[in-house]
Amino acid sequence: MTRTILLARHGVHAEVGHVLSGRSEISLSDEGRMQAEQLAAWLDRTRISSIHVSPRRRTRETADPLARRCGLSPVIAPALDEIDFGAFTGQSFAALDDDPRWATWNAERDTARCPDGETMAQAVERAWRYIRALPAGDALALCVTHCDVIRGLVVRHFGLPFTAIYGFNCDPGSVTTLELSDTGTRLVALNERP
Secondary structure (H helix, E strand, O other), X not given: OOEEEEEEEOOOOOOOOOEOOOOXXXXXXXXXXXXXXXXXXXXXXXXXXXXXXXXXXXXXXXXXXXXXXXXXXXXXXXXXXXXXXXXXXXXXXXXXXXXXXXXXXXXXXXXXXXXXXXXXXXXXXHHHHHHHOOOOOOOEEEEEEOHHHHHHHHHHHHOOOHHHHHHOOOOOOOEEEEEEEOOEEXXXXXXXXX
C-alpha cells in the first residue's frame, strides 16, 4: 500500500526572515493568506483524504481554505509542531548571529540542542513517526508544518546529516511530496509552489 504525504510549509507571516518565531502564535500576513488560498486552489482537484496540522496558528490558517473546499476537519498534530527552539524563540536573527550557541546549533544540527529546547533529531523523529503511522486509508494526506521539520524529514529520508538541510529551499506556501510504502520512502517533489 502506497501513501502520498504532501508536506506543506505554512504561508508567510510578518516575522519570516527576521525573527525566529518558533512556537509563537503569530498569524499569517496578507501575503500568507493569499498563499493559503493559492495552495487550496492548486490542491483543489486532488483527492486529499485527510489534513494534519501543527498546533501553531500559522499552520492552521494555511490549511483552512483547503479544508473548507474539501469538507475536511484538520487534525491538530503536536508531532508536526515547530522545533522547540527554547531560549532562541522570539529573538531576531540579527541578535542570534551574535550568540555562539546559535552558531553551534547551526553547525552541529546532528548533536546540538537548543538551549531549553530540543534537538533536530527529536523534532524530525516525532514528525517521521507521525507520518509513518498515518492509517493505510490515508492515501493522500496533507501535513501542514514548518520549514526545518520538512527539510529534516527529507534529509532523514536520504540518510544525510541534518546540516544538509541548508542545501535546499522550503519556501512559505510550498509543498514537498513523499511516497511511503512497505518497501521504503520516495521523494516525489521538493519545494513545489502553486
